[in-house]
Amino acid sequence: MANSEQFVVSARKYRPANFHSVVGQGMVTATLKNAILRNQLAHAYLFCGPRGVGKTTCARIFAKTINCTNRHEDGEACETCPSCLAFNEQRSYNVHELDAASNNSVDDIRGITDLVRIPPQVGRYSVYIIDEVHMLSAAAFNAFLKTLEEPPEYAVFVLATTEKHKILPTIVSRCQVFDFNRIRIDDTVDYLAYIAEQEGVSAQRDALNLIALKADGAMRDALSTFDQVVSFSEKNVTYENVIAALNLLDLNCYFRITSAMAQRSHVDLLLTLDEIIAKGFDIPQFVAGLNVHLRNLLVAKQPESAKILEIGESFASQYADEAKRFDAATLIGAMRLVTEAESTLRQAPNQRLHVEVMLLSLIETDEKKNA
Numbered sequence: 291m292a293n294s295e296q297f298v299v300s301a302r303k304y305r306p307a308n309f310h311s312v313v314g315q316g317m318v319t320a321t322l323k324n325a326i327l328r329n330q331l332a333h334a335y336l337f338c339g340p341r342g343v344g345k346t347t348c349a350r351i352f353a354k355t356i357n358c359t360n361r362h363e364d365g366e367a368c369e370t371c372p373s374c375l376a377f378n379e380q381r382s383y384n385v386h387e388l389d390a391a392s393n394n395s396v397d398d399i400r401g402i403t404d405l406v407r408i409p410p411q412v413g414r415y416s417v418y419i420i421d422e423v424h425m426l427s428a429a430a431f432n433a434f435l436k437t438l439e440e441p442p443e444y445a446v447f448v449l450a451t452t453e454k455h456k457i458l459p460t461i462v463s464r465c466q467v468f469d470f471n472r473i474r475i476d477d478t479v480d481y482l483a484y485i486a487e488q489e490g491v492s493a494q495r496d497a498l499n500l501i502a503l504k505a506d507g508a509m510r511d512a513l514s515t516f517d518q519v520v521s522f523s524e525k526n527v528t529y530e531n532v533i534a535a536l537n538l539l540d541l542n543c544y545f546r547i548t549s550a551m552a553q554r555s556h557v558d559l560l561l562t563l564d565e566i567i568a569k570g571f572d573i574p575q576f577v578a579g580l581n582v583h584l585r586n587l588l589v590a591k592q593p594e595s596a597k598i599l600e601i602g603e604s605f606a607s608q609y610a611d612e613a614k615r616f617d618a619a620t621l622i623g624a625m626r627l628v629t630e631a632e633s634t635l636r637q638a639p640n641q642r643l644h645v646e647v648m649l650l651s652l653i654e655t656d657e658k659k660n661a
Contacts, residue, residue, distance in 0.1 A: 340470070
């Protein structure tokens, strides 16, 4: 019999419900909790940062917490009072959300300004969360300005944006601004490992590290990719399964390239590139990845700089060993050649030949240096 339980994507199922569970934004959550504990709330906040790092999630947690009637001593919501229950069951009349990406007209903002006049019936604050606020039209911004400048004491605005520079300075100046960071690779991997354990999924840390690298600091992207890989691998998330599910280029291909460089083997370079192309990988993607690989080798040469490598533990030792085969000047020179090739690749009439010349030039440069 088919399982009748409805599947909920990890990004929703494991969305943080309190400040403590927010990943990678400690400064933001600590500041918000302190403001709540000291009863020093501003009337407007601006949350800025890349996509998928927790801006809207923090806005919702903040809205729930300031209306909680039985907060814990550490400033977290109790989750049991009528206000918290109404929020968790998505029936709270104290929280109003507007997606400015699709509701960016003057009429949409007027709907908000009309609501602001009505005090909350339950709870202390009416919270208005406007997502992607930079998408508001100039006229909508102007219509919103007066309300933002002199709101009722019970109204709190939380504006979220991925493009702070597009917001009028007059709006920014009326808000407390919080800059959200890209989530660190280690934090993302730790959270994915926690979810894997909760879901009964077998997951290699190197595999989760690869997912985190692909997400580039966005937890929502990492969780979506995790779900995709789990479906593909039938709850056995290995490095090989992630490579196959996401059609990624194996790091070992880049190690083969640099090994051929060290051995000055023109044949191995060309054959490795041919194998990569035969598997259907995008040439610009390969070149960009090679540049990152060379950078990682340079970083791995010294223990002090090796700490900033965002790779799995097994690959960290492999990078350290491979880096010993090159001096820093060789790696820097190689990075210059690859960067130059990358910048001109899109205009090249024959991309494969363009990259082959670049690869052969890596050997030629090293040979001249050692001549």
